[in-house]
Amino acid sequence: MATxxxxxxxxxxADIGRLKAGxxxxxxxxxxxxxxxxxxxxxxxxxxxxxxxxxxxxxIVYAVGPTPAKPGQVIGSxxxxxxxxxxxxxxxxxxxxxAGLMGKGDWPxxxxxxxxxxxxxxxxxLGGAGALLAKAVTAVEVVAYDDLGPxxxxxxxxERFPAIxxxxxxxxxxxxxxxxxxxxxxxxxxxxxxxxxxxxPG
Amino acid sequence: MxxxxxxxxxxxxVAELLVEANYCIGDDVLDALRQAAEEEQSxxxxxxxxxxxxxxELARQERVPAxxxxxxTIVFLAIGQDVHLVGGDLRQAVDAxxxxxxxxxFLRNSVVGDPLLRRNTGDNGxxxxxxxxxxxxxxxxxxxxxxxxxxxxxxxxxxxxxxGIEGVKxxxxxxxxxxxxxxxxxxxxxxxxxxxFELAARLSKQAVIRPITQRHPRPDIRALEEELLEEINxxxxxxxxxxxxxxALAVNIEVYPTHIAGLPVAVNIGCHSNRHRDMxx
Numbered sequence: 001m002a003t004x005x006x007x008x009x010x011x012x013x014a015d016i017g018r019l020k021a022g023x024x025x026x027x028x029x030x031x032x033x034x035x036x037x038x039x040x041x042x043x044x045x046x047x048x049x050x051x052x053x054x055x056x057x058x059x060i061v062y063a064v065g066p067t068p069a070k071p072g073q074v075i076g077s078x079x080x081x082x083x084x085x086x087x088x089x090x091x092x093x094x095x096x097x098x099a100g101l102m103g104k105g106d107w108p109x110x111x112x113x114x115x116x117x118x119x120x121x122x123x124x125x126l127g128g129a130g131a132l133l134a135k136a137v138t139a140v141e142v143v144a145y146d147d148l149g150p151x152x153x154x155x156x157x158x159e160r161f162p163a164i165x166x167x168x169x170x171x172x173x174x175x176x177x178x179x180x181x182x183x184x185x186x187x188x189x190x191x192x193x194x195x196x197x198x199x200x201p202g
Numbered sequence: 203m204x205x206x207x208x209x210x211x212x213x214x215x216v217a218e219l220l221v222e223a224n225y226c227i228g229d230d231v232l233d234a235l236r237q238a239a240e241e242e243q244s245x246x247x248x249x250x251x252x253x254x255x256x257x258x259e260l261a262r263q264e265r266v267p268a269x270x271x272x273x274x275t276i277v278f279l280a281i282g283q284d285v286h287l288v289g290g291d292l293r294q295a296v297d298a299x300x301x302x303x304x305x306x307x308f309l310r311n312s313v314v315g316d317p318l319l320r321r322n323t324g325d326n327g328x329x330x331x332x333x334x335x336x337x338x339x340x341x342x343x344x345x346x347x348x349x350x351x352x353x354x355x356x357x358x359x360x361x362x363x364x365x366g367i368e369g370v371k372x373x374x375x376x377x378x379x380x381x382x383x384x385x386x387x388x389x390x391x392x393x394x395x396x397x398x399f400e401l402a403a404r405l406s407k408q409a410v411i412r413p414i415t416q417r418h419p420r421p422d423i424r425a426l427e428e429e430l431l432e433e434i435n436x437x438x439x440x441x442x443x444x445x446x447x448x449x450a451l452a453v454n455i456e457v458y459p460t461h462i463a464g465l466p467v468a469v470n471i472g473c474h475s476n477r478h479r480d481m482x483x
Contacts, residue, residue, distance in 0.1 A: 184438070186437075186447065
């Protein structure tokens, strides 16, 4: 039931329009990696009007900091990190042309609108399955911010990397939908967040 | 006569336990995930749980880290009062063990040397070290690798006596509700009730690394653990936050006497990759 998605190296506009929250995909092609430290640097460079060390236009950015490869491995364990921590940088990265972001977990409610406004897609990969997901990576190379170690920007070649569309370009939010449906079904406590969990509006 | 123990033995133990914990998830968690994969009502949730089981089996078999977040290393040492540690500085030995295990085990460098300046230490040191003195002439070493996707979602509240048990329940469930999909559910919920501000937090850490098959010996606390687990699993968060009945695998509670004016409650969230190992020296 998963469909193939080719990113070579950009996510096409046709695919962006086709992908719907809840779709399971197998990604083949090229991803860039960036997590907290790298996204912070990219956002600061953009704010300062400086050129970026990588072209984000049309690309899928995978929020991951892999473990070092053991002898014989292409890459160490390489599962997703929590995407919502990147909330302060989201608008800047999407404005710079990033077409997709892949991580784990949900976002504060207003984030879906940010993806929608920029026609971006949020994918989730399986959190905690770093050993399994590493099997879908066929090549890896550091392309920027080498000094950040595991947080450097890597270029990954992936083959049938499993992911789920969690926020589509129409702003549909799979986490919110699934959770509300199941909470109602199970009669659980309603969300009573006193304050938003992370990030800034925009 | 005190028994002499060389700190090198502690260094070695920390290094070995750190690697084992990262490669081999405990049977308690793996069995619970297998059972959850059968019981989950959401088809997507069942699929996710089956993949998690496959991931842990693969990591064990190929001897690789199960998760790329190999964590901040938390070390608990319970040192017998009849032990005389010789051969060097204990803290240095523990940190050397963390660095050694991280290198030989190909673990990720996940530690910054200063919380504000944020430069990676490049070797995963230092550990967070908790020391207890216990009767006897042996040393118990526990190593936990704490991923921060879940650690970030932990919370502490200084409730009042009037808040009572209902206040505790509300705070625990609300903390898991707020953690939502980000803490890698199904989670393990460690709860520390009582003591002081810092002890409640420490109790919650000890609770989260208690085997999840082990219920609290006090019947009322055990009942509270079971009730909270049921309530949490009605939140609908489900595996990876994509809906379902398996939001948590267990709620583990530890309690301690407290002040007449207070009711501290700490909730330490553990992801499903709840890694810890221990041994006696």
